[in-house]
Amino acid sequence: MAVAQIKWYLAGVLFISMQSGGDARIHTLTLKNETRLAVDLNNFGFFANGTLDVNLTSLSIPEKLNYSSLPVGFSLSRSRVNEVFSYTAEETETCPLKTKPTNGEPLVLFLIDINNLCVNVYAMGFQNNTLYAKLKGDTSKVERKSRDTSASGSKDNGSKNESDKKKEGQTEETHITDIERTNYPLDKDTNLTLDLGKENGVYNFSFHMLFGLKSQGLYSLKFHFCQNMYPQNKHPYSFTVAVTEKNLEGFLSAAEIPLSRLYICMAGVFFTAAMVWVYTLMKHRYSVFKIHWLMAALAFTKSTSLVFHSINYHFINTEGHPIEGWAVMYYITHLLKGALLFITLALIGTGWAFVKYILSDKEKKIFMIVIPLQVLANVAYIIIESTEEGSSEYYLWKEILFLVDLICCGAILFPVVWSIRHLQEASSTDGKAAMNLEKLKLFRHYYVMIVCYVYFTRIIAILLKITMPFQWQWCYEFLVEMSTLIFFVLTGYKFRPASNNPYLQLPQDEEDVEMDEVVTESGALEGISKVKKTSNATARKSPPCNQKAAS
Template identity: 75%
Template structure:
């Protein structure tokens, strides 16, 4: 077991060093020869005055083989109040999401359609929103607009109407100054001019657009050496808070058997006022440090209990104490990790390594401890059977793999294809471990059921049987709640309250630890720890003790009269 731990720690350290270039909330994704029709770039919960900076560079498309009017290319930015329940998803729609003209409900949807023929990006804002877009406008479109608006009736809409850009250009003509936004839109842009508590935000140059149903901004698309690029900044309005999903769409590849490769590099920086964390993640740093204190207090109480009942203590009790301390330490490093992401936008490598190591040890210790308790090791029996040993041979490597998968997911951009692969591996491995951990408990229950009817100790075995049944129900409830119920609650909560999912998981883990410690506490009246009371068990006790397996357990010794017994501490 120790070797497995050390190997796992070494793997974690090497993996973190290799992936240390990946940032957390300052994202950079590069795709080469990609064929997916939809790339989920990121999901982020924004409060009012939060900013989203997107910079697309090195976009390469096969211009000779694709009809971009029929199969558009571009970005979509949709909003939802709850996690993963968006106004639309690419998987649910039969048509290309970039061709949507009206979103479901009033949730805002913003489309950025890339027109490589005319070197422009057409922006379409739908739904109720008051977001502000800051980007470089297409200068030719602004001139064409001025001419059309001067000759056309004021109330007649024209294709590509762009009132904000027009006003800005007219002011520039009259006063001979460089382009600036109208006064009413400068008021909307005011949040970006305030100093950023987490660092200096880069100054965005360009035209300011107040997005609504009538605004149709046209942005400039630059082309250099065959690669396209453009950038924009979105300032979330007071009435547009929510969970935003940014995606890139290449609708040509929706048709089966007609995949066209493309390449791109996109930089995404997301901020909330005073934080680089999503709305649901801002409270997590404080939550983890508080829960670390609670787990540490519980661990100290457990150690005090072990010292008080030292003559009834077994090695597994100290293993349970090590688990509680490791859990507390892991939460401390997790809190530190989130603190640096909150203030700097990315984790500090050294603290991240410490968190991943303690996280790996905590996961391995948890399943090892549960399996040992479930088999009745050192209590009901002192030697593991072959099939029980096989459970450990399966669970320990799987736990190492699950933690490595978790580290890769944390260090990989959401838009990369490997992200979803490792996410599925993590889910599958975690499910297998949770199922495998139930087998030792079931075997112990079956063993006690058979023993209660054959060895004449029905009362004692029935008490232990009842205890194991309660423990089985506890494990099932813990797994069911943390893997299913809590996740269902997460996807139904408002976006800013989704941190409650982590709170529920940590509280349920604490409750499970406390119940397990109470039921298997070292005490003379605990049926789980009662010593055998007949001749056959005495002989087996002596044999196992002499073999060195039963260490630290008081043994029963027969005297010369054959019936009187005397307890003496084992060496």
């Protein structure tokens, strides 16, 4: 059943990846009949001279509403930590477009005025940016046309007087000045009016922003429709928006620029660790079990997944979106890595292959729960990766991923707990207390390792991420990969194939070996059973041959 689910999911990975647009850092979002108060379009970390291009088209909103008291438009706000944007938080009583920042952080509001066909721009807080946009009433095209007409007519009017030349020169100077006026530096309390186009009953406008050295940071771009602040007011709206964010080094956010190099380096480290593990298995091949090779496959799969992850980020940085083929390969290897990780951890926790080859009913139920949940978690991850942040499904699948991942991490602890309880009971009943206590100690260490790994990668590392400066948030990925490497190494060391490993030791007294107990002295003897020998003291002596003959 698990194999069938994995095959189904592999097909699903290919389908989802091919159907997704893959507009990673060049975003195009289309919403129809939307009723949300705020739509989080994207979060991006800008370095100095980073650029933001926004092109809003096909905006359809009700025209008979009072937009002066409850406006509609965009907000661009900066925060020092990821996913914490205090001034644009959704509130039920205050419109985010009418809220001013209290901490001096830069905030730019774009309020759409459909009555006057304009967009009012308000810059607040400390600003060091430049806005490039078409202003309301910009006459540069008219002046350019006037200048070109006068130039073409100069052939027929060869005898121009000095006053005509002066007028022509003045027109050219005015045109240059108007072009410069469309590039506005945004300072504190700057107010501008942009042109709002209307065609076939829908509205459109665009702007381009250049970030200065003092304004670099992590920014959130949101669309707000304050008419839907209250539950009784739900007016649907529709629009299409294209957002392109870019730093000088490429299309990656400031926190993501080092990730391509980080992943390829960590892939090399995991590959080296996998080769060392294979060398250890070959060196102690008579103590190797099937699960040891499963652990090797996990290490190689993890390395391959990181290679494709690095390639994926490289193309996002250079092209603005992932290449479909490389993205599919990454999703497939990511799936295999996740499945192998949880299966291997659960098998080690149950003692499979080392001590026993048959799983109990309770242990089988764990696998029946964990594997489908892992499938769901990977589906959620792929949907998040291939879905625009502003879509309503994005946050739903993000919550599903977080919840399912924690359930899987908690579920794999049950086999370890059951093994610890079994060893505690056996240490006081079967006369092998010393050996069972050694195994019990090892299992407890393994339990602590799993708990520490889960807590660090799922909770502590995230807390560190939101407290780091925006340009250092890539360290979150570095900490997760390093903790995974340390966890792999410690697991391999604890359960390495060696004759002195207490986990692999067998009872030394033959009379304590139960009937049909599986021999686990070495991996080469997997599956061989031994029959319990009887003691000479209790065996019945056979009569001599001469006595049988006499009788």
